[in-house]
Amino acid sequence: MQQIPLSGRNPVFQDTLNVKPHLLILNKMDLADLSNRQRILKKLEKVGMGNVLFTDCLRQRDENIKKLLPMVLQIIENKPRFNREESSDYCLMVIGVPNVGKSSLINSLRRTNLKKGRASRVGGEPGITKAVLTKIQVCERPMMYLLDTPGVLPPKIESVETGMKLALCGTILDHLVGEDIMADYLLYSLNRLGKFSYMEKYDLQAPSDDIHHVLKHIAVKLRKTQRVKAFTGLGNITVTIPNYTAAAYDFIRAFRKGELGQVMLD
Template sequence: MKETLRKVDCLIERILTRLEQEGLKNVLFTNCVKDENVKKVIPLITDLVSSSPRYQRAENVEYCIMVIGVPNVGKSSLINSMRRLHLKKGKASRVGGEPGITRAVLTRIQVSERPLMYLLDTPGVLAPRIESVETGMKLALCGAIRDHLVGEDIMADYLLYTLNKQQQFSYVERYGLGEPSDDIESVLKRVALNLGKKHKVKVLTGTGDVNVIAPDYPAAAYELLRTFRKGELGQVLLD
């Protein structure tokens, strides 16, 4: 447990250092599943807006903030978490594990009474051009690009490469591999067999077509990606 916490602290420190190099400050890490640190968001926003030279308190009795980010980063989840904590109300924005759940800028969603604050949920945004294949793969692994546009098998192969490179070998024990491997086909086969994922495959023979039972590689790739996105393969920093 202590080792895991140490790795998380190191990961956060690396992210903060990189963001500071980019000129970004006032960074707050949240977990909208556990509502961790979410209560700190509104006080931080209030302080930043109030200290802005363009802010006129006499003319503004409420705050209206737009939430912007790449697809599937958790914008709607953040809004719902804030409503749950500050207003004791349920979901106002749809959430899901696929990019593109929010398709338009929604009407103002109240998240706080004191101060009176509204948030605008927005569709995910990406740069017009992705600078490299590797950047595209990282975005795809995070769910910012729809899986079928890249291919689950290709993404799973890149994920395996990343896990091995960072010596994150939790997948070995989880799926009963015995040892780390850089062969995605053998890994997916083991994942499929471990989970009982099988399907019928038509094989052409000299005497006709024969249906055989084979490991379901696409299902195994999807499982590997889903497990990674849930954080169950370890704390992985792609950048």
């Protein structure tokens, strides 16, 4: 995933990738700030990921998608052990953490190369693909198939910060982390990176590090509030209470849809 090109990789896969022909696809490029693309590429190259392609699978026509299969063929040809002359077709596997667009990639390849509709179910949350599916054709000349696989997280996430990045990008179900905690980390990240589009989005007068202040403002703006009666020494009064959870959800959703600007969390 473009926003977490380093944190979004499962290190358990690394040993397998070192011996198999492989291509790292960084999807959702429309959401990422690519001004530091070269720095990211150098870091990836150091860990053995020299073949990298940036894509946006939701676009009807993505020029980089057209480059994908020729790149795959070239990579395979450079690995004689895996280039079997007697075989006229190819079978590839798509692996990665949840919700990075693996199924969208397959559908995009079918749309580009075969002019056919989607064959793999997609969604905006982790866990849409439940099992390894049958071979899905994505090209006719040469005959090429892909296997869609469920997203797999490492058994142990190396740090809390990596976990928060994964959660913000939707690879972990929100309720397992907590929307309020995720919103707090998102606000911290946006301020650290100097990304203040949230001010315009939610009509804030200035940047803020106080997540409660920001969520209260969002809740009031979106009318995510509840009026309740309170008992005081002066009698009964009506108090407006912000729905902080609903506000946090909208804040996170806006980030995931790119409404807070292009952001690179790594």
